[in-house]
Amino acid sequence: MLDEIVAAGTPPVHTTIFHYEDGSVPVTIKPANGVDALYAPRRTVLDRVLADAAWDAGAEFRFETTVRDVVRDDSGAVGGVVGPGLDVRAGLVIGADGINSLVARRVNARVERQARHAGTVVYCYWEGLDAAGYEWAYANGAAAGLIPTNDGQVVVFTGTAPRRARPYQKVLAAASPELAERVAAAKAPLRMRTFRGEPGFMRTAHGRGWALVGDAGYFKDPISSHGITDALRDAELLARAVTHGSLAEYQATRDAVSADLLTVTDRVASYGWDTDEIRGLLRELSASMSHEIELINTFDDEEVAA
Numbered sequence: 001m002l003d004e005i006v007a008a009g010t011p012p013v014h015t016t017i018f019h020y021e022d023g024s025v026p027v028t029i030k031p032a033n034g035v036d037a038l039y040a041p042r043r044t045v046l047d048r049v050l051a052d053a054a055w056d057a058g059a060e061f062r063f064e065t066t067v068r069d070v071v072r073d074d075s076g077a078v079g080g081v082v083g084p085g086l087d088v089r090a091g092l093v094i095g096a097d098g099i100n101s102l103v104a105r106r107v108n109a110r111v112e113r114q115a116r117h118a119g120t121v122v123y124c125y126w127e128g129l130d131a132a133g134y135e136w137a138y139a140n141g142a143a144a145g146l147i148p149t150n151d152g153q154v155v156v157f158t159g160t161a162p163r164r165a166r167p168y169q170k171v172l173a174a175a176s177p178e179l180a181e182r183v184a185a186a187k188a189p190l191r192m193r194t195f196r197g198e199p200g201f202m203r204t205a206h207g208r209g210w211a212l213v214g215d216a217g218y219f220k221d222p223i224s225s226h227g228i229t230d231a232l233r234d235a236e237l238l239a240r241a242v243t244h245g246s247l248a249e250y251q252a253t254r255d256a257v258s259a260d261l262l263t264v265t266d267r268v269a270s271y272g273w274d275t276d277e278i279r280g281l282l283r284e285l286s287a288s289m290s291h292e293i294e295l296i297n298t299f300d301d302e303e304v305a306a
């Protein structure tokens, strides 16, 4: 689907710059495994591309439809979902319904790993702001980031511990006075969005007649900027497990490649670090992502049968 993402004008990102109190460190993205850039499409682009691809592969959509419950057969196994105007029976119900997953609640999916920290993230879309790629800043218990996306817009987010929450511009200036100055010169957005925070978790990923994927099964603080990547990775793992593997294998692989990332993300989300410590944590974060890159490299081009 990358071709569609690129065709939608999503800017390729070739460099990530880390801004610290004592200087900036640019990191060039090395072309590898057929990928020479990173992309951060708007959800309006990504979700459409994903839905179109699923439709082409034979999926059927019911938009604007809410699942209110799962249904169980006589043995107690999940065998479908119901909601207003909705009654669908299925051999496997996959809860891909996000952080507040109704499916996870209805099947009593156990939380197997629980993170402790939950950062407050405020973000919005700026125009007329140049970003040299992804730019991340960390200082004074605050983080900020610039993420170029579609239509010439740049997402500027701030993150901090809820107890230190203060106006967006102040958190931005705490993370990087230089970024705050650049952002102040750009066209201000109409709307700010706030995510108050939720500690990360990893839930049991499957049971009789059900499975969880994406944030429904595994959520981590957004400071990792890695949730969509992991949701797509796990969708691939789950599809393979359903067609020619086992759900137990799916969970084992998900957990093996995610546990370190969840732990280190939680430490970043504490916002209790100093400059030396955050450098080390970001190195650990990068190392923990390398496990999943190795895994993704083992995916071949074989089509997963529908």
Ligand SMILES: Cc1cc2nc3c(=O)[nH]c(=O)nc-3n(C[C@H](O)[C@H](O)[C@H](O)COP(=O)(O)OP(=O)(O)OC[C@H]3O[C@@H](n4cnc5c(N)ncnc54)[C@H](O)[C@@H]3O)c2cc1C
Pocket: 065, 066, 067, 068, 096, 097, 098, 099, 101, 102, 121, 123, 195, 213, 214, 215, 216, 222, 225, 226, 227, 228, 229, 231
């Ligand atoms: C502030 C913030 C910033 C983030 N930034 C990034 C980032 O920069 N990069 C990144 O990779 N990740 C980021 N993430 C994480 C990313 O958004 C998630 O990891 C990702 O969206 C998970 O995808 P998902 O499909 O599992 O869940 P979602 O994207 O939440 O999708 C769940 C879907 O299920 C639907 N749904 C829920 N309940 C029901 C129901 N009962 N019936 C029918 N439909 C239902 C919802 O409407 C929604 O469409 C961020 C998260 C936050 C909170």
